[in-house]
Amino acid sequence: MKPAPFDYVRPRTLDEAVQALAGRPEAKVLAGGQSLVPLLSMRLAAPSLLVDINALPDLDHVRVDETGVRIGALARHARVLADPEVRRVQPLVSLALANVAHPTIRNRGTTVGSLVHADAAAEMPMVLRLLEGSVDVAGPSGRRTIEAADLYVGPLESSLHHDEIAVEAFFPTLPARTGVAFEEISRRHGDYAMCGVAALVTLDGGGAVSRVRAGYLSASDVPAVVDLTEPLAGGITPASLEQAAAVALTQLDPETDIHATAAYRAHLVEVLTARVVTAAYQNASEHTHQSTQE
């Protein structure tokens, strides 16, 4: 379990890092290394060059304002999870991060690294899509912003070019009168979920459901988000929740692996859709109630 030979650079500026990637399509960017290093050690990946960005300045920030949360490429999951301002402005980020692996992995792993690793079983790519956030990347021709909707193009494949480095992720704050909830079911504590669901429920001024969207883990080969507004617009009832799960399943494609059958995962989609949408609805109702009082 030793990596195949590779070149290694540890640039001191973002420009140097981008230059190091230029013309080296086999190169990989190393941040927290929690996915990459095991792949190297098992020789499942053999990049010719590792560009270690851990020495780059000013990339470990977590900035929060009323528009949302901005997370730098070197901010570790644990740091983001511990930030009370993040929890206040975008609670779904904190809810999901608590389910990312184990503390030791969260201490090293970066949130932005997880986003661009583009694993459909990982929490944060799905959350970014559900919240309609974005990732800023730096490349030879400068910086650009990739909307979450355009970020995930295939299994473990993002729309970053090989010579681009993700430098910051943006998770926008919740719209008014919106509630969130998150739940996943995994074999062991901290494992990739057999199925996980996050939901956003937005109410109108009268407390009626105006928009419902749900994100799904391990239920398709790319991070998946489904709009459930139509089946739930008439209210959250057992029947409408069942209908919503059915709608979700038409857009998902759970697969069988050694831990769970496709049928079981589909069943979990049904169970968790009902639970999580209900919880998000309650969360939205509490917000609405509180803001009315204020």
Added chain:
Amino acid sequence: MTTRMMGAKVARVEDDRFVRGHGRYVDDVAPDALHAAVLRSPHAHARIRSIDVDAVLDLDGVHAVWTYEDLAPLAPAMGEPLPLLIPHPTLTHGRTQYALAKDEVNYVGEAIAFVVADDRYLAEDALDRIVVEYDLLPAVVGIDAARAAERLVHEDVPGNVAARMEQANGDAAAAIAAAPHTLSLDLEIERSACMPLEGRGVAARWDTDNGRLQLWTSTQTSTGVRAAVAAKLGLDLMRVDVITPDVGGGFGVKINHPWPEELLVPLAARLLGRAVKFTEDRREHFISSAHERGQQHHVEVGFDDEGRLLGLDVRFWHDNGAYTPYGLIVPIITSTQLLGPYKPGAYHVQFDSLYTNTVIVTPYRGAGRPQGCFVMERTMDAIAAYLGKDRTEVRSINLIQPDEMPYEHGLTFQDGRELTYDSGDFPTMLTKIKELVGWDEFETFRAEMAAQGRRVGIGLAAYVEGTGVGPYEGAHITVETSGKVKVATGLTTQGQGHQTAFAQIVADELGVPFEDVEITTGDTRRMPYAVGTFASRAAVMSGSAIHLAAKKTKEKALRIAAEALEADVEDLEIVDGVVQVKGSPGSGIGLGTVAVLSNPLRYAFDEASKAATQFNVGDPTKPPVAAGEEPGLEGKDFYSPPRSTFASGMHAVIVETDPLTAEITILKYAVVHDCGHLINPMIVEGQIHGGVAQGVGGALYERMAYDEAGQLQNASFMDFLMPYVTEVPTSIDIDHLETPSPLNPLGIKGAGEAGVIPGSAAFAAAIEDAEGFPITAMPISPSQLFDLRAAHHA
């Protein structure tokens, strides 16, 4: 007065070292060593057409590359297959692999080529350059395929049957035919593995100056490895030293020996004149060490209206993997130990040990007993369900009673000796476990939970475990002139707390402070006669031998001191390391002084030793060392029992199954355990905790996910689901019963494996109780429980 140590909750003295990271494992020794790596078969079954190592030969930093063809010229016996360690008359078609594959590979992971390089990185780079051409053969994966025998693992082994063994006591078929009620059951347990945190590891250094081989290996038997290495490398046994340093867990897998690397590494060290090391990585451990547990069973049972067993007929099929180096130990144990604490009426058992193109099988903690316990306890539950009786009533009526001890089953156990239980009190144990888990109150609890929409179930399982198998262990004790006590026993230690437990025994018998006792295990330089650490035997075997050696040491100390003090031996005692007249503190001499006096000297080396020189000591008319005596304050003895001693236990578990998600949660886990007299209750409870954790793994999480081609799909800790601390019960309720063994001087029985044995049986019973349909195969995942619900409610 010295406090009695036996039975005391003495904190483990080794843990300070371990938790601070000061343990010293094989990978820590010989830091200057070259590193070895092994090319392993990517195919489950193939002929090797050619191996091309040319691209490796001129690689910088590579010192050796060997294939099978290279071995015999280096040491003739290396061209022969590896030893078949435990032959048995019924093992008619035993097969073992070669150190490096000859012509054919029979599992993914089988060793094909061996590279020694400056470091492991280079060694693995070199492996990538070796080109092997294969002719693929169809793989036999799983017991169904092995039984079907449409394909063969070894073309000269018909039906894939390595062995067929049969035992009986009475006419089971007739008893079942005549019984008022009969049931048949099909029961299956999947493969798992020991999975110690430290994998296998070997380091070797050839001492050119002295012509000696020094070998460090992460093993459960250093004497076994020593004998095998000497034989295979053609060395005199006296030129081979095997040292087992700290071992990061064994659980059975490290009793198998010699592994190919245990021969190849010392061979390379001798040839290259350099220290060489092999440190197994996790993927290698998954695909090239050993697994266990995979068995299918068919039960026919006949019983009366009260559930009393009249006849029991068990036919089972054991998946032994590609080779049989460890013989038939696992299925023999299943076939005998499945009887547990029960009288089976007439009994007949027959098993086939079957080849598959998968990793070999050697004992894994419990060693065939978890399967046997599952079979017997599922049968008990099935009888209770059939008769509509409480499950504990059916068990109670079948228990062997205390006044029936010693109880002879009329069968032959794994050690070739009669299966005779030496002692035990199973009815008391059943009463205790029912109280501990709250068996009689459970229906109230079930109703309370049901009112909240929650679903719970309770299960119980009992086992009897033959521990402390022979043939023997020994101990050698030396008291140094400082008074420090140095103890050597030959079996190895892999985390059990032997330093603590054995020192307790010595402190009590010899009358010395616990802190002054140092235990050395698994070093053939200190104790070349030993068997190994397996079958829950270390405390029974080495503990007894140490006790006997301490007794001899004490007798010698008293003889010498009696002369020095001009007192009768009968009037002396040893307290806190001082020999004194009984009840007269201050009257005596320290054991260190006794040690000085025990060794008549010509040359003094310090103040104390002057007392032993020739003008100071002894009667000048007599020989300095009396006839029948030896110099030195030492004692050496061996313990060799007539047969195993049988520990026992019962576990009960309450689980909750989620009606929607089919998740399985443990609400309560209770253990009643009887290993005779306890040396150290804290260590025994630690063994139970660890065993229960592995039992949880075996019941709810761990499996070897082979695909049809024989590729292991989950050969990493990401996908092989060893339970974390978050998956095992936060508390385990333990109650002890102490029924001493009459077979050894301390009245002890083994405790190492017990905790894992009834796990699958107890969980299956509890899940079945919660769900209302039979659970006949383990382990079980939420996904499988979901499928079972669908099948039963369809």
